[in-house]
Amino acid sequence: MAGIITLIAAGALLVVWSSVSTSDSTTEFSFHKEPHGTWYIDLPDYPGPKGDLAMVAGADDMLDYLAKGKTRVEVEMSEQPFAGALELVRVKLGEPGGGAFYKPTNHQIESVWLCDVTLYALGKFPEKIYFKAVG
Structure with a gap:
């Protein structure tokens, strides 16, 4: 299944966010x-096919916005607000295999869908995701 995060939303060098993410991290x-x-999240240890890592359904639009014309972008994320971060709010969970829909609260993009690769990358579908480009 194509997708994640997005972000959002949206990648990359973490296997389970919840195991290392604290309120301040x-x-x-x-x-x-x-x-x-096509945008892809870089998850070198992901056990599934590359197509699962494709960013679609609004996540690609957010990455285009964050990348500002570049073809690579580093995105900092947290479940807690931090300086300069945009916000995604979960509005609907799909069935297993159905991902989750998020609404950017401070951006013109209408909706961002994050596939179940989010569970691999973050360990869950957080109620809110705060994020910004850092590179």
């Missing part, structure tokens, strides 16, 4: 855009 994920235009 943030985690960075890397994303890259291939020449054909």
Whole structure:
């Protein structure tokens, strides 16, 4: 299934966010855009097919916004607000295999869908995700 986070939303060097994320911590994920235009989260240890790591359904639009024309972007994320962060609020959980829908509260993008790879990357579908580009 194609997707994650997004972000959002959206990547990358973390296997389970909840095991290292505290109220004061943030985690960075890397994303890259291939020449054909598809964004992917960089999760080198992910056990499934590459297609699962594709960013679609609004997550790609958020990455385009964050990357400002570049083909690679590092995104800092947390379940707690932090300086300069945008906010995603979970509005609907899908069935197993159905991901979750998020609403950006301080951005014009209408909706961001995060697939079940989010569970691999973050350990759950957080109620809120705060994020910003850092590289």
